[in-house]
Amino acid sequence: DAKTTQPPSMDCAEGRAANLPCNHSTISGNEYVYWYRQIHSQGPQYIIHGLKNNETNEMASLIITEDRKSSTLILPHATLRDTAVYYCIVRAMGTSGSRLTFGEGTQLTVNP
């Protein structure tokens, strides 16, 4: 699976949009971009995934650049409960099973 690069930490004001970047310049054509988050003392939680089109669900939006070498996870109205470590993961659909390669992620702190 391709390697990802994320900033170690970010801050965001409550109520504002949080934009978390991820670089995956070696991504292959059959690899998807996944985002998980881990709130302190809990297990990771799936947020969203996509291949090349932008995706949106009730939690977040995922914007993938046209060349697919980077992506941005957007939390449109961050709350204090969104404070967590956010992991960007690249995974090949169909061949990876339940193997996810986690990096060190981005610690997002939402401030009041």
Place this chain on the structure above:
Amino acid sequence: DAGVTQSPTHLIKTRGQQVTLRCSPKSGHDTVSWYQQALGQGPQFIFQYYEEEERQRGNFPDRFSGHQFPNYSSELNVNALLLGDSALYLCASSLQMTNTGELFFGEGSRLTVL
């Protein structure tokens, strides 16, 4: 609908001992995977079980072994414990036929080796 449940939540062992951790998957899921998360690091894949067989394995020594039961629950066994085995052990469940990469994680078992 119960999510993924793990037991025990915390345990302390000494070097050389053996430990067994247990996991019940989310209702309707048939695949269980185990991850190790050291302090300050992201989770690392240990192995995956489906149809009571180990299907994939990460870069972990044979001291780490597992089992899946007919009801899809699973155990992780670690023999000859080392200080470096101290970590949060996470269980994740999924449905093999969908294989979407959406895993449901439990809250983990925190193992301390003294």
